[in-house]
Amino acid sequence: MRRVDHGHAAGGVSSGGRAGQDRRVFGWVETARGRAVEGFPDIAVNISARSVREAIAWGAAVESAGVARLGVWDSPVVVPECWTLLGALSQHVSAVPLGVTVTNPVTRHPVVTASALAALAEVSAGGVFLGVGTGDSGVYNLAGRASTLAGLREYVTCVRELLAEGRSRWRGGEVFLDRPPAARVPVLVAAHGLRSLAVAAEIGDGVIVGLGHSADVVAEVERVVHRVCAEVGREAPELWWNTGSVAVDEDPERAVAASGWIVAAHAHHFARFGMRGKAVPAEYRDGVEELGRRYDLTRHGRQSEEGRRRYVESAVELGVWEYLRDRFVVAGTEAEVRDRLRELWARGVRRVEMGTSAGGVEAVLPVLAVARG
16 A cells, blocks of 8 residues: 545545555555455444454454454553554554544543654554544543533644644644654544534544434435535545444344444433434434433443343333344344445445454454455
């Protein structure tokens, strides 16, 4: 993979191109190695390993399997410190972009984030990116509270200016970075509601969509993104649709049991600030909100088998399981997951993001194999 400079946001909601051809992704020219076959979404993987050594092994494995990009969590209670981990990964992963998915404006000063990105860019052969959101486990597990959307916008602006110009303003004062990276660093902004989606569409080089990928949600997300981009006069950013975890198993019920807990994590995102703007039909709002309240954030990404089953049972009890399953879950036999990924592609979903929190790298590799044909 070779690096190219660009001076504007990556354009287009569709990925474009075919396997075997180069294509531009966030300013990198990417070859077919990190690309799904036509008719299947590209897949990014977020590693939530319990140790640096484990993360290195997992990173090397998913790179070889054809991942499009590789991220790590910024959740210091749950996983190793993100920038330390990315530095270590950069010495073992060379063909795909590395970044944090996602950090936040609350626990990371913008100069600290910009400096970390500049250092990582020096040693990462595949390029770097920044993922940022208002904050979840990386904030709440530190006795904090998520940023406002205004704070998120201010943070992204400051980090961008530090990386591009070496100076910016932060909360009324001047801040500096003496060694900005030579190439532009793309910023992916996470969105779990329609208001945050509008902000992400306006300021992000890419958007990490945490609203789900059912047909109605995909249509609403694209409507909001294109409306905002038309209003501000910019091209649509790339959309990465977060699936949480994807499970392939010869026993489809076992696959659902392994990954179905993700509906509770998404319900928690929805419930934090109320259900308005989450594109949830009225008949499901109370149940989704209650499921979100039941989610134990201190166990985020490392639920026991019993805990996973309990979240699915709670969703069934509250009458929201079938609705949330269609909206968020990708699980089943190899054939079922292949059909589901094709279905997502047909809806316009060209890029998906999954994690290792349900079964580690052993659960990710079969999904990448399906997407690679």
